Amino acid sequence: MVGYVNPSPDTYEKKESFLSTYCGYYFFIGVLVHLYSIPNIFFVYINDTSRLFAILLWGSYLIASAISAYVDYRVPDNVRLGTYSMVFSVGLWSMVAINLYGIQALVDQPFYQEFYINLLWIQLFLILISWIKWIPARTRNLLVRIIIIILGAFIIFHLLGIFASTKGMGIYAFLFGKEVAVALIWPGFALFFSGLWTQFIMGLGVELDITPEERARRMAEEKVREEAQKRKPSEEMLSSGRYLEYGELDYYITEGISSYREKGSKTFEDVEFLYVENGVRYFNRLDWTPTKEMILYKENGQWYCQTTGQEPERVLLPEHLEEEKAEFEIDKREYLEQAIEYRRIVPYFVEIPSDIDESKIDRVE
Incomplete structure (x- = not known):
């Protein structure tokens, strides 16, 4: 008769630790992936290819979050590796889901859709700049702060702009007309959250390049x-x-x-x-x-x-x-x-x- 081996408490503890970390990555940290993937699939539509891409994006986050959780579980003391895994999974997946929503939601407004896409390219360029090591860290950190100020000003302007826009009133309705004002409501929020992730990834790029001595200083x-x-x-x-x-x-x-x-x-x-x-x-x-x-x-x-x-x-x-x-x-x-x-x-x-x-x-x- 084969004897039953009782798993050690450490085994359960490690398993529970991994599962809790995975749930944290998938459900809580990646909440924007879900919030924007759902409308990408069910409520906004460009063509079948874009919808398929949204489904694959949402499904692949199961794997991406599992990879990040595993890295965090196996090497909890490696801050740099853990940060890279978070940027790889949560940051990039959230950015893609949010921007895909913004692009699809403006399908009936081609001019503003093109403008949104250009802003996305600018965000990617800023991320690239913030991760280039030969640019002084203080310069890159200043750029991150400027982005924060711009985002703060934008969300205030957006909230004022969409106020009463569905009734044909407000700043957006005055500047662009009621139809465009209504169309800009949710893409505007998407752009704001996308900008937050851009600022987050830029900030990490700067922080990872700062030496321990400089951080202590x-x-x-x-x-x-x-x-x-x-x-x-x-x-x-x-x-x-x-x-x-x-x-x-x-x-x-x-x-x-x-x-x-x-x-x-x-x-x-x-x-x-x-x-x-x-x-x-x-x-x-x-x-x-x-x-x-x-x-x-x-x-x-x-x-x-x-x-x-x-x-x-x-x-x-x-x-x-x-x-x-x-x-x-x-x-x-x-x-x-x-x-x-x-x-x-x-x-x-x-x-x-x-x-x-x-x-x-x-x-x-």
Whole structure:
């Protein structure tokens, strides 16, 4: 008689883990695949080929989500691989389903259908740009933020445009006529959700290219920025009126980030310490557009800060910096070497020595 082998609890636990992960990918994360595949198949129609494509798309998501769930189940600690699998399944399948709906729903409006298709090509181009590694990460991240702003403005305009459009009223009805206004209602929402997925995939392309050191640095910058916003000059400074006579500079709070308050101001801002050269310390004022160079130097026993285009002003430094600051500081050459190694952005005002290959340095205006 063959003995019965009782599966270990770990077997059940792993099986349950995979099934729950798969359900998460298929039913919850991929909800837009279903929401747009159903109308693609049953409610909008171009021809039999497009309907067959919609059926295959919906059916293939069973396999795509299973692949992603398996990757997440087998290698849960590999963030990069897990992210790629999510983009491959959820992102791409959702984008195709949504855009297929938008294209089919505008079949009776060929001009706007063609316009929608052109917008789709633009989205694909933006995704390609965001995944090109030789474009500076900060530039690509800025592009992602611009997309977010555009999407926010679009959905507000769309909601205003479709208001009362079925009654022949509203902005869309005024601009395009009632028939077109009604036809644009659901394709407009499709375009918005498609744009969200575009922004999501673009953001992942940027994040995956950021080194762990740069990510830790950004988190530290954000933490310091939050703390700096809460800070105010001390009561002693306010009561004595010294804040009208002195500024304050506290560096090195964390890697490269310092806190600075101009003379007469009651709020602090972030400045980035760059390097020291010939006893002069160079900073980047991050809150300015474009950023500006600021130097710190000592003259006749008094510390001064001077921003490009402004007069120097007296500043106070915390006592510990008078003795300990040297251990944190790097010279210009070391600063540029680190910028090349960790792909950090170098401000436009920093002059590059002739023996350093400027093409290897990411610059920003």
